[in-house]
Amino acid sequence: MNGILVIDKPKGMTSQQVVGRVKKILGVKKVGHTGTLDPDVDGVLPLCIGQATRLAEYLLDQSKAYAAELTLGYSTDTQDASGEIVERVAHVSVTEAEIRAAFDKFCGEIEQVPPAFSALKINGRRAYDLARQGERVALPPRRVTIYELAITELELDCELPRVRFRVECSKGTYVRTLCHDIGQTLGIPAHMSRLTRTRSGPFTLQMAHSLDVIGQAAAEGRIADYLLPPSVAVADFPCYVVTDRQARRVFNGLEMSFSAAGQERETGERIRLESASGQLLAIYRVVDSDGQTIRTKPEKVFNA
Known part of the structure; x- marks a missing residue:
């Protein structure tokens, strides 16, 4: 299967x-x-x-996409609703304009420090294991990309204001950290109160x-x-359909060459090779292209 x-x-x-x-x-x-x-x-x-x-x-x-909810008024050690409260304010005063201005600052490429309660490893140990044992966890910041950040609903006339939004982001992005950091920008403790992944x-x-x-x-x-x-998992890789005779070369892990007519391929670019019936045979990587011929080597070959 x-x-x-x-x-x-x-x-x-x-x-x-x-x-x-x-x-x-x-x-x-x-x-x-x-x-x-x-x-x-x-x-x-x-x-x-x-x-x-x-x-x-x-x-x-x-990239991934999410539907999320940010709650203002308190922050937690895990940056989501499951954690222990680490900071709380008695009253939250914030306007829609202030929230939208804060959200705007997090579009595009940003720097993000991953949360201590995460599965990232430090010297071979999970960060969340260290955090649970009370050890200080210092993870280095990294660059992530927020492709889209759109507010879908505001609930401000309440004790703990809520902002619902959708976000499309690069791999490695922590949405709970995004919520925490937006709160920091507003000067109000905040945490992620809900999250649904809508696309992967x-x-x-x-x-x-x-x-x-x-x-x-x-x-x-x-x-x-x-x-x-x-x-379907690699549908964004350019597809080359091979004959049964070429498929035997593929299964033997041999280099493959294709015509470059009308196609530009960069060195290192991945392509997928399929049979005439649509079966995925292999993932190959471009090693050279002289404008006439594209030469490729196997990266992953799947059994016939």
């Missing part, structure tokens, strides 16, 4: 627990997720099944299915109806 299964992850489960549940439902050993979602976060969690697990790294590199790479919430639906489909022998082909 090979392909991509898009799960609508429920709140209250870790991403690894979802993987374990799907392994049991499908009766397979090779299942991997493509980007951790915290237990309190729901939404799109693509799972790679079988040989498709080798495509997970490409999905990790792709090419996979959207509309494509996602609950674990109950997947379980029922598997029990009825209809799981193929929900399994997407591996090629």
Whole structure:
């Protein structure tokens, strides 16, 4: 069994627990997720099944989109609603104009310090393990990109004002840190109170299915109806269709050359090779292009 299964992850489960549940439902050993979602976060969690697990790294590199809620009035050690309160104000006074001005400052490429309670490693240990033990966690800042940041709803006439928004961002972006930092810009402690991932790479919430639906489909022998082909994970890679004779070269891990007529390919660019029937055979990388011929070498070859 090979392909991509898009799960609508429920709140209250870790991403690894979802993987374990799907392994049991499908009766397979090779299942991997493509980007951790915290237990309190729901939404799109693509799972790679079988040989498709080798495509997970490409999905990790792709952008993500979320529907989020920021609450003003107090901040927490985890920067979300699950943490311990570390700062609180008795009264919040803020205008819509001030909030919109603060949001505008976080569009584009920004510098972000990952939260102490994160899965990042420090000298081989998870940051959240160190933080839970009371150790000081100092993670270096990194550059991330916010492609879109749009306020969808404001709830300001209450004790703890809330801002609901959607965000599209690069890999490695922490939305809870974004909420915390927006609060810092406003001079008001803040935390992320809700988060739903609405898209991961090419996979959207509309494509996602609950674990109950997947379980029922598997029990009825209809799981193929929900399994997407591996090629969907790398649909943004240029596609080259090869003949059966060329496919034998591919499966032997040999270099492949293609006509460059009407196509410009950069050295290092990835392409995908498919059979005439649409089966993903391999991922190749361009090593040279002289304007007439594109020469490529294999990066990942999938079994016939």
